[in-house]
Amino acid sequence: MTKTPIDLLQGTLDLLVLKTLSWGPAHGYSIAQWIEQLTGQVLQVGEGSLYPALHRLEERGWVEGEWRLSENNRRAKFYRLTSLGRSRLRTEAVTWERFVDAMAKVLRASEQPA
């Protein structure tokens, strides 16, 4: 039995995809699989979310796509991180950390502030 999945929070998919691509080029289908596998199916990446995300990352110059053949001999679009994308990944990761910290400050507080 797998744990119940959680809906993605808006804005986190880009970070997930950029991070995944930092390990090397990959096509959409495998990106989704890696994320689901790594999180024990807690995060699931629907195709209706993933492909728009990939296109938007490409449009912004953070990734570049190239048609190749997949490991299974199927036509697939491999994406790789650009240097712009690498820097974007860094800032998005930092922002995420800051956000998590800020949330924690509220969630761990036991009393209302003065």
Added chain:
Amino acid sequence: MTKTPIDLLQGTLDLLVLKTLSWGPAHGYSIAQWIEQLTGQVLQVGEGSLYPALHRLEERGWVEGEWRLSENNRRAKFYRLTSLGRSRLRTEAVTWERFVDAMAKVLRASEQPA
């Protein structure tokens, strides 16, 4: 000098508000202030986000509003957590933790999975 604020991720405001109200009843304006103060202005709660959130929480039975006078002698709607809201807060907090954990698994991974 204050740190640059971060936009809220969609869905996190409800949790923030529920948690804030778990310290006791409060009106909208003060809820926003507490959150901003606790996070050192990292999270800022715009009124265009807060009031819709409050209304939606009330509609779902998680909070109840009552008109009273504020500490400054002004007309204000004080919200308090219902028992339904308290249980909702618990599940939302757990979900948030699970989400953060899942994100961390991807962000801390150094290599692609097998």
Added chain:
DNA sequence: CCCGCATACATCGAATGTCGATGGGAGACA
């Protein structure tokens, strides 16, 4: 040889929730 399955990309409409702008009203204080 054909059928079904997994792979792989893509698009669409619906739903949701945040943001910035805007507007009002009423107490406090000079």
Added chain:
DNA sequence: TGTCTCCCATCGACATTCGATGTATGCGGG
């Protein structure tokens, strides 16, 4: 009286995710 802060509220724009749906092709079993 005028202005400040408090306090509520609504609006349209915007971005993103989701589920459904559609297409195509390689692979392996019967």
